[in-house]
Amino acid sequence: MHPASPSSKSSRAHHRTHTDWHFPNSCSPAARWRLGFKNSRRPSKSPPASAAAADPDSLRHQLATRPLAPDSGAMDGPKGSAVAGLYDDIMVEILSRVPVKDIRRSKCVSKPWRDLIDDPLHRKKLPQTLEGFFHGGCGSSHGSYGQFTSLAGTGESVPPLVDPSFSFLMAKLPGVEHLVLLDSCNGLLLFGCTRKDRFGYIVCNPATEECVAVPASSCSCPPPPPFGENTDVYDGERYAHTFLMFDPAASSHFHLVQLWDNVLMEEVEAVHSYSSETRAWSDRASKWKRGEKGGEWGQWGQVVVKFTFGRAFINGLLYFIVYHVQKSEALIVAVDGEGKVCRIIRWHDKHKLVNVSFIAQSQGQLHCISMDAQLKGFRIHFTQLSVWVLDDCDTQEWILKHNVTCSQLFGFLSCPDDDLGIVAIHPDHNSVIFVQRWNRKLVLYNMDSKELRPLRSLRGGYRFITPYVPCFVESSVLATKY
Numbered sequence: 001m002h003p004a005s006p007s008s009k010s011s012r013a014h015h016r017t018h019t020d021w022h023f024p025n026s027c028s029p030a031a032r033w034r035l036g037f038k039n040s041r042r043p044s045k046s047p048p049a050s051a052a053a054a055d056p057d058s059l060r061h062q063l064a065t066r067p068l069a070p071d072s073g074a075m076d077g078p079k080g081s082a083v084a085g086l087y088d089d090i091m092v093e094i095l096s097r098v099p100v101k102d103i104r105r106s107k108c109v110s111k112p113w114r115d116l117i118d119d120p121l122h123r124k125k126l127p128q129t130l131e132g133f134f135h136g137g138c139g140s141s142h143g144s145y146g147q148f149t150s151l152a153g154t155g156e157s158v159p160p161l162v163d164p165s166f167s168f169l170m171a172k173l174p175g176v177e178h179l180v181l182l183d184s185c186n187g188l189l190l191f192g193c194t195r196k197d198r199f200g201y202i203v204c205n206p207a208t209e210e211c212v213a214v215p216a217s218s219c220s221c222p223p224p225p226p227f228g229e230n231t232d233v234y235d236g237e238r239y240a241h242t243f244l245m246f247d248p249a250a251s252s253h254f255h256l257v258q259l260w261d262n263v264l265m266e267e268v269e270a271v272h273s274y275s276s277e278t279r280a281w282s283d284r285a286s287k288w289k290r291g292e293k294g295g296e297w298g299q300w301g302q303v304v305v306k307f308t309f310g311r312a313f314i315n316g317l318l319y320f321i322v323y324h325v326q327k328s329e330a331l332i333v334a335v336d337g338e339g340k341v342c343r344i345i346r347w348h349d350k351h352k353l354v355n356v357s358f359i360a361q362s363q364g365q366l367h368c369i370s371m372d373a374q375l376k377g378f379r380i381h382f383t384q385l386s387v388w389v390l391d392d393c394d395t396q397e398w399i400l401k402h403n404v405t406c407s408q409l410f411g412f413l414s415c416p417d418d419d420l421g422i423v424a425i426h427p428d429h430n431s432v433i434f435v436q437r438w439n440r441k442l443v444l445y446n447m448d449s450k451e452l453r454p455l456r457s458l459r460g461g462y463r464f465i466t467p468y469v470p471c472f473v474e475s476s477v478l479a480t481k482y
Contacts (some may be wrong), residue, residue: 103117131152175196201213
């Protein structure tokens, strides 16, 4: 393909604004970055003298080396300040369309760029990425929270504006007891709690310290599952798995989807959903009766919700893993905000010793981690870890993204599968975060560099570990109480 002439580039620039960019799917992040700034440039009245003058790298250098706003000396007074503010707003609008990875890289371009991105007012408009993890210790009063491990630096620092003890909840909602951190989604956290001797939920934004109380779905609602180092061991018969769904780019409202899991019968008894817009729970139990046409889960028979195997929220759908007992098959189920099953994705490899271990959203796509396993005595050991990407939901085609052996990761041929816990797949980078249970260390594996980096020693043990992506947008939906 021959490069477009300078005149054709200039002509197209006259008819394109920063609101109608169209990036080809094949564009790399760097290419989108350069293309974005090329399209945001004010069109010139005459074509450039040469193709080199319109080169994206050359233009990027020009933008990086000049100040973000016109010379302040020529802009004294209210009018000048207004123009400078408008210029910054345009740049923030451009940066808001850039992937998180490139935004962080652009902070290194120049001091004006760094100051623009770090400005608290502008930060609210820019996309955020994984900041770290909330977790608690087995011996602490906060079983599932109370500590925070940051991905930046040594992992010991706590990001600003976030209090891992969540003391603001006690101040705004007096009488709250027995908080349990259940889920997180795009900056919001979901807690189960007891308040005035009644079980309920709290949805909060720790960055803005806003929160709202949500009642239980019914008086017969079972408790959430216990959170410990061995989260697949249950003491009771019935548990309620509650998932949080929130997309600040689409709406300020959130949804809760709750599955009642009968552990002894190995079946989903009912599904309830909550909308912050209607402020009410919906009971879908009548649609889940076994054998009823269109009864969704009920007609499947025995299924177990694998809530510790990750979850993903993509394009308004919540994905999680269930295990079909009768077929001995792991399935990935997608539900909408009302708890309706919209999609069922089957794992492509039916081999008994290849386990579907974890799913998550990364770079806009559904990712799945599988482990090759072998039996050693009475224990299952994994020998290789593979990362897959769902390329097409309709054809359910999986593409292998990365694989690594246990020997390459840890230096020994195999590892008991219960000695390694997968915590997260980075939403914007090619990285996987694990817990090494044999030494209680939180570690990060970079798929690009193939390096394993320790993040923190979880002294005194740990319980459920919750990923956190901050959201700095204030919301009227998170009123203290209804």
